Amino acid sequence: MDHFNAVNSVRILYFSGTGGTKRFAEAFEKELKSRGITVFVKNLGESLQEKKNAPAEQEIGAADLNILLYSVYAMDAPRPVYDWIGSVTGQEAGKRIAVLSVSGGGEMWPNTGSRSDCCKALEDRGFRIVYDRMLCMPANVMVNYSDHLVMHLLNVIPRKVTQIVEELLAGRVRRTESKKGFFCKKLSRVERKNSYQFAQKFQIADQCTGCGWCEQNCPTRNIEIPESASKPRFKDQCVICMRCVYGCPTNAIKVKGNFVLKNGFDLSAVERRMKDVELAPVEKCCKGLLYKGVKEYLLDKY
Numbered sequence: 043m044d045h046f047n048a049v050n051s052v053r054i055l056y057f058s059g060t061g062g063t064k065r066f067a068e069a070f071e072k073e074l075k076s077r078g079i080t081v082f083v084k085n086l087g088e089s090l091q092e093k094k095n096a097p098a099e100q101e102i103g104a105a106d107l108n109i110l111l112y113s114v115y116a117m118d119a120p121r122p123v124y125d126w127i128g129s130v131t132g133q134e135a136g137k138r139i140a141v142l143s144v145s146g147g148g149e150m151w152p153n154t155g156s157r158s159d160c161c162k163a164l165e166d167r168g169f170r171i172v173y174d175r176m177l178c179m180p181a182n183v184m185v186n187y188s189d190h191l192v193m194h195l196l197n198v199i200p201r202k203v204t205q206i207v208e209e210l211l212a213g214r215v216r217r218t219e220s221k222k223g224f225f226c227k228k229l230s231r232v233e234r235k236n237s238y239q240f241a242q243k244f245q246i247a248d249q250c251t252g253c254g255w256c257e258q259n260c261p262t263r264n265i266e267i268p269e270s271a272s273k274p275r276f277k278d279q280c281v282i283c284m285r286c287v288y289g290c291p292t293n294a295i296k297v298k299g300n301f302v303l304k305n306g307f308d309l310s311a312v313e314r315r316m317k318d319v320e321l322a323p324v325e326k327c328c329k330g331l332l333y334k335g336v337k338e339y340l341l342d343k344y
C-alpha cells in the first residue's frame with residue numbers, strides 16, 4: 043500500500059498518435075470526475091487548435107496524483123513524453139505518478155520493458171511511481187486487427203479504467219520489475235534515431251487538396267505548407283505517430299512498405315460498422331502467439 047494520502051485532484055498527461063490512448067485518457071477523466079475528483083488534462087501531443095484551448099500550466103501543477111498514458115513506440119514511450127519529463131521542474135519532487143503504456147501487442151516480450159526507461163527518467167526527476175501497467179488498444183501499424191477484436195478492445199475500456207481508479211484511490215502500489223534487455227534497448231534507440239526524418243520519405247499524391255489538416259494536427263509541428271506551395275513539406279521532427287497518414291481527409295499521404303495499414307486506422311469507423319453486430323468470443327479473435335498479450339489482457343490475466 044502507498045503511504046495513503048487522499049486524492050482530491052488528478053492530473054492526466056497523455057500522448058496519443060492516432061486516438062487509441064486518447065480514449066483511455068477520456069475514460070479516466072470521466073471516471074474520476076464521476077467520483078467528485080478535480081481533473082486536469084494535459085495532452086502531450088496536442089494539435090494547434092487544442093493548444094489554444096489548453097488550461098494554464100500553474101493550474102495543472104496542483105494535483106495530488108498524476109496519471110501518465112502513452113502509446114508504445116518500439117517498446118518505449120514516444121519522444122514528446124521524454125520532452126515533457128525533461129521540462130519538469132523540482133516542484134514535482136515526491137509527487138505520485140501512475141505510468142500506463144498502451145500497446146498493440148500487450149504485456150508480452152518484447153513489450154515488457156515499455157515502461158522501464160520512462161519510469162527511470164521520471165524517478166530521476168523526483169516523481170514517486172506508485173503504479174505501472176500495460177493497457178491495449180488496436181495496433182495502428184503492421185498488423186490489421188479484425189473489427190471484432192477492435193470492438194472487444196474498445197468495450198473493455200470502462201471496466202479496466204474503473205478497476206485502475208479503484209486501486210489508485212485505495213492506495214494500492216503496483217510495480218513491474220521487468221527491465222529492457224540489450225536487444226530491445228538497441229531497437230528503441232534505432233527507432234528514435236530514424237524517426238526524425240521518417241516523414242521526409244512520405245509521398246504526397248495528386249489528390250492532396252492543400253487543406254492544411256495535417257499541418258494543423260501534427261503533434262510535433264513537423265509539417266508546413268509554404269505559401270509558395272500547395273502541398274505539405276515535412277521537417278525533421280517526426281515521431282512516426284501516423285496521425286497525418288491516417289487522418290488526411292483525401293488519403294493523400296503515401297508510405298512505402300508494409301508498415302502502414304492498407305485500409306487505414308479509424309476506430310470510430312469500426313464502431314459504426316460494428317453497431318449491432320454480435321461479437322465473436324475473445325478466444326476466436328486472438329488466435330496465435332501474435333495475439334497472446336491481447337488475449338491475456340482481455341481475459342484479465344494482468
Ligand SMILES: Cc1cc2nc3c(=O)[nH]c(=O)nc-3n(C[C@H](O)[C@H](O)[C@H](O)COP(=O)(O)O)c2cc1C
Binds near residue numbers: 060064179281
Ligand atoms: C512507430 C510505432 C511503433 C510502435 N511500436 C509498437 C511496439 O513496440 N509494440 C506494440 O505492441 N505496439 C507498437 N505500436 C502500436 C501502438 O502502440 C498501438 O497501436 C497504440 O494503441 C497506438 O496508440 P494511439 O492510437 O494512442 O497512438 C507502434 C506504433 C507506432 C506508430
Ligand code: SF4
Binds near residue numbers: 249
Ligand atoms: S496531405 Fe491531406 S491533410 Fe495534408 S494538406 Fe494534403 S489533403 Fe490536406
Ligand code: SF4
Binds near residue numbers: 241259262265282283
Ligand atoms: S509528420 Fe505525420 S507521422 Fe510525423 S509526427 Fe507529424 S503527424 Fe506524426
